[in-house]
Amino acid sequence: MDQEIARRGLVLLGCGKMGSAMLEGWLARGLPAASVWVRDPHPSDWLQVQGVHLNEALPADPAIVLVAVKPQMMAGALPDLAALGNGATLFLSVAAGVTIAQYEAMLGGATPVIRAMPNTPAAVGQGITAIIGNAHATAAHLDQAEALLSAVGQVVRLEAEAQMDAVTGLSGSGPAYVFHLIECLAAAGEAEGLAPDLALQLARATVAGAGALAMASGADPAELRRNVTSPNGTTQAGLEVLMDAERGLPPLVRATVAAATRRSEELARG
Numbered sequence: 001m002d003q004e005i006a007r008r009g010l011v012l013l014g015c016g017k018m019g020s021a022m023l024e025g026w027l028a029r030g031l032p033a034a035s036v037w038v039r040d041p042h043p044s045d046w047l048q049v050q051g052v053h054l055n056e057a058l059p060a061d062p063a064i065v066l067v068a069v070k071p072q073m074m075a076g077a078l079p080d081l082a083a084l085g086n087g088a089t090l091f092l093s094v095a096a097g098v099t100i101a102q103y104e105a106m107l108g109g110a111t112p113v114i115r116a117m118p119n120t121p122a123a124v125g126q127g128i129t130a131i132i133g134n135a136h137a138t139a140a141h142l143d144q145a146e147a148l149l150s151a152v153g154q155v156v157r158l159e160a161e162a163q164m165d166a167v168t169g170l171s172g173s174g175p176a177y178v179f180h181l182i183e184c185l186a187a188a189g190e191a192e193g194l195a196p197d198l199a200l201q202l203a204r205a206t207v208a209g210a211g212a213l214a215m216a217s218g219a220d221p222a223e224l225r226r227n228v229t230s231p232n233g234t235t236q237a238g239l240e241v242l243m244d245a246e247r248g249l250p251p252l253v254r255a256t257v258a259a260a261t262r263r264s265e266e267l268a269r270g
Contacts, residue, residue, distance in 0.1 A: 002063070002144055006035045009059040010148075013077055014069035015040040015047050018094060021123045022066070023050070025151025037062070039077070058084075064144065067093040074098055078106050085111040090141045092148070094118050096168065097267040100134045100161055112136040114145045117167050118152065120175050127153030130167040132160065165268065169261030177256060182207050 010031070012019055015038050027033060033051035037058050040047065048054065058081075065084060069077045074095060085091075085107030092114045093103060103113045114137050118129040129149045133142055146155045158164065182203045189199030214221055229235045242249050 002147055005063045005144065005148075006032055008061055008063040009035050009037060011058055011062045011065040011081070012036060012038045012040075012052075013065060013067045013081070014073070015043065016068065017120075017123055018118060019066075019068040020044065020047065021125075021127075021152050022068070022094075022148065023047075023052070025125065026148065029151055039080075061087070062089055064090045064092055064148070066148070067091060067095055069095060071095050071097050074102075074106075082107055087111070090114065090137065090144065092116060092145050094129075096172065097264065099268055100132075104134065110136055112138070112141050114141060115161065115164065116145065116149060117164055117172050118149065119171050122152035125152055128171050129153065129155050130158050130164065130171070131155060132158040132164065165261045165264040166257075168264040169257045169259075172264075173257075173260040177253075178207060178211075 036052040038052050038054050043054055090112045094116045100113050100115050114131055114133040116129050116131045118127050121127045131145055149155045185203035186200040190196050
């Protein structure tokens with residue numbers, strides 16, 4: 001873990017599920033607990049025994065403040081940290097829908113800010129996070145942010161903040177789409193005569209296994225699909241329904257991601 005962070009300190013504002021997952025990853029990677037200050041009004045039992053500075057006075061010049069509170073709590077949580085704005089402290093936010101401009105307005109226009117969009121599989125170290133920085137976020141800042149966020153999964157860098165809405169619609173909201181796919185597969189199996197528990201077990205393992213195979217192989221998903229589709233076989237029969245250009249999955253997923261992206265844009269506008 002970055003020696004500058006260990007020396008100057010890291011402030012974690014909010015330590016719910018996402019914050020706890022990140023903190024657990026950082027400590028496992030060697031960040032000293034004594035280098036971490038956590039602000040959380042309702043600390044979990046787990047957090048209270050990690051040896052971090054919990055709800056104590058903050059260091060004067062921390063390397064990073066990681067903002068992990070819910071967006072609606074931002075107005076009440078950030079003013080205490082305004083003194084750290086316009087300086088050498090990087091503000092890294094994983095709060096959905098809060099723009100870089102909003103942080104600059106609260107903290108000062110010269111504040112280094114990086115906005116990040118993780119997703120819920122971060123809780124098991126399988127997340128993916130997109131990041132974008134403002135003009136005051138240096139290459140070193142982006143490297144620090146990537147190192148911190150890689151503790152809970154992959155990290156990608158965006159070219160423009162405007163892309164964050166599409167990221168929200170795809171990977172931010174995407175786990176819920178996959179969970180619903182599991183629900184639908186299980187219900188379909190049950191409709192074909194399988195016991196509910198068995199259908200759910202098969203659906204969960206199928207989605208998890210297919211995802212793991214797609215990640216491990218690195219192959220084009222279309223190629224993986226073709227590899228398991230025998231001519232005139234059972235998979236082809238199912239795919240002919242699923243891949244229908246008008247009523248199948250392609251237009252449905254396109255509309256789903258578009259709807260989530262538009263809603264992200266609306267929320268960002270207030």
